[in-house]
Amino acid sequence: MRPAVFLDRDGVLNLSELRAGKPYAPRRCADFQLYPEALPALRRLSDAGFLLIVVTNQPDIGNNLADPAEVAAMNAQLAAVLPVAEVVMCPHSQSAGCACRKPRPGMLLDAALRHDIDLTASVMVGDRAGDVAAGQAAGCRTIWIDRGYAEPAPSNPDRIVASLSTAVDAILANFRNDVSGDDIQ
Ligand SMILES: [Mg+2]
Numbered sequence: 554m555r556p557a558v559f560l561d562r563d564g565v566l567n568l569s570e571l572r573a574g575k576p577y578a579p580r581r582c583a584d585f586q587l588y589p590e591a592l593p594a595l596r597r598l599s600d601a602g603f604l605l606i607v608v609t610n611q612p613d614i615g616n617n618l619a620d621p622a623e624v625a626a627m628n629a630q631l632a633a634v635l636p637v638a639e640v641v642m643c644p645h646s647q648s649a650g651c652a653c654r655k656p657r658p659g660m661l662l663d664a665a666l667r668h669d670i671d672l673t674a675s676v677m678v679g680d681r682a683g684d685v686a687a688g689q690a691a692g693c694r695t696i697w698i699d700r701g702y703a704e705p706a707p708s709n710p711d712r713i714v715a716s717l718s719t720a721v722d723a724i725l726a727n728f729r730n731d732v733s734g735d736d737i738q
């Protein structure tokens with residue numbers, strides 16, 4: 554088994570669109586823009602031996618607000634540029650009651666089976682409360698990137714940071730040569 558870092562997509566790897574202080578996924582591939590820090594940050598994690606899995610809710614598909622082909626093109630662009638093993642997506646609407654939509658842990662649990670991931674040695678990095686809750690439900694450590702949104706903060710993330718680079722700093726400081734499990738300091 555190996556450790557993974559699960560990464561939310563919008564607001565973590567690429568810019569979210571902000572409206573009234575709340576983040577929204579881009580709906581057109583033309584508006585999809587990776588953070589400049591994403592590639593160097595993920596390279597550091599990959600070089601340290603972490604499998605990288607993107608886990609993203611895209612309810613605009615289930616709500617018929619986004620073209621699935623546009624979203625697929627964004628995910629393909631991401632996977633072509635960043636060293637990720639898989640982009641796992643929940644396309645369902647908020648009301649569908651699926652097991653994959655965060656804060657449920659379905660995407661993480663299924664990916665763990667597919668890739669032989671040690672969840673207790675793994676970390677979930679996200680920018681919203683549902684990301685942290687999903688990581689906690691899967692038995693992972695959690696890091697919240699606080700982008701200053703006008704919405705409630707997550708409950709009890711192991712670490713709060715201001716950027717993806719800082720999240721990676723925290724992971725490497727605590728897990729390099731030690732995937733067995735000291736808590737993040
Ligand atoms: Mg997000």
Ligand SMILES: [Zn+2]
Nearest residue numbers: 643645651653
């Ligand atoms: Zn789903």
